[in-house]
Amino acid sequence: MTDCNLQSLLRAHRSIRAFKPDDVPTELTDGLLEAAILGSSSSGNLNTYAVVETRDAARKAELFRLHGEQAMILQAPVMLTFCAEARRTRDWLARHEARDNFNNFHGFLVAAFDALILAQSMALACEAEGLGICYLGTTLNAAPEIARFLALPPGTLPVTSLVLGWPAEVPQPRDRLPLAAYLHRERYQRAQPEQIDALYAQRDERGLQRYQSLSADARQRWAEHGITSLAQFYTSELKYSPIAMQGISRELLALLEQQDFMNNGDAA
Known part of the structure; x- marks a missing residue:
């Protein structure tokens, strides 16, 4: 990985919305994601997240539609959807006759925070390699449709997405409040x-x-x-x-119920 000063990297951050057509090798993104996983804190070291990578042009075209037709989705060679994912952990609990858990709102928040921490680690890893990234806040707006399209099982819910590729623009960094x-x-x-x-x-x-x-x-x-x-x-x-x-808030609450994240003891 390219040597860089972390503070300088952070101060130079910008969202990229125009990308070159050049491919980003799978070996590069896999290595960056593995490093991001190793370098990201996780509640209880359960790593309750999943990342769905989309490179196929036809599938990216459908995500383009679901995300409000943002052109950068079609331009960027790679799209990553970060999901709160308690399914794998709950299946592991069941295999060892442990009580089911993480099927509640607290479990969703833990998984969502884990996924967001990982997404930001991946964003920094990409920028350190000269790649450009942009977050897609529309992930929550279209979460029910994205969950269906990505075949997410109960216990899994999309929380954010990144498009990444080689930048075709050099926008000015966005300002922040003091x-x-x-x-x-x-x-x-x-x-x-x-x-x-x-x-x-x-x-x-x-x-x-x-x-x-x-x-x-x-x-x-x-x-x-x-x-x-x-x-x-x-x-x-x-x-x-x-x-x-x-x-959208009502749809997300219904999706949490549908995806089995709302067992909060109401019927106990």
Whole structure:
């Protein structure tokens, strides 16, 4: 693996949405994933995750559809779907006549956190090799359909996805809020209104410029929806609509039940 300074690597992170057609060898991605698994913490060392790799063009085309037709899915040679996966652990418990467990909401959270930790380790491993990556938040939006398409059994649920390949663009790193927005010493301290304004001042300006500079169509859609600030955009029908998110939340709760993650002792 290429030597690099970890802090420099972290500071240089960017999401890549345009990829070269060049192949990424299976040997490379397998080695990176194995290293990511070895280097990722896991609750109880149970490693309650599964990773579904998709390279086949036809299958990627279907995931492209399920993920809202994001062009980078078709461009990137590899797509990885990270799943909370208690199925293997529960089958192991059954083989040794141990009580069933991890079929509850706590078990889902443990598995989901394990999967997300692994996904980030894999993202860093890829970037250290010069590969570009982009997370797909749409994994949760289409989780029921993705679960069916990937034939996920009970005890398994998709939580995030990565596309990866050789970058065909060099975008500027995205800005973050100042450290003071995230770091609380000893106890949580809620920001006052004037502090909120100061913390978000740069984000409001840069974010507004970025989204409105994408195209004239984007500016027109903002106007049609009466959007005058970045905050309004984030909860508009163009981004994270509360109505849509509530519907997705209901679907996820139903999927948790369907995938046998909701045995929470209610009938006991």
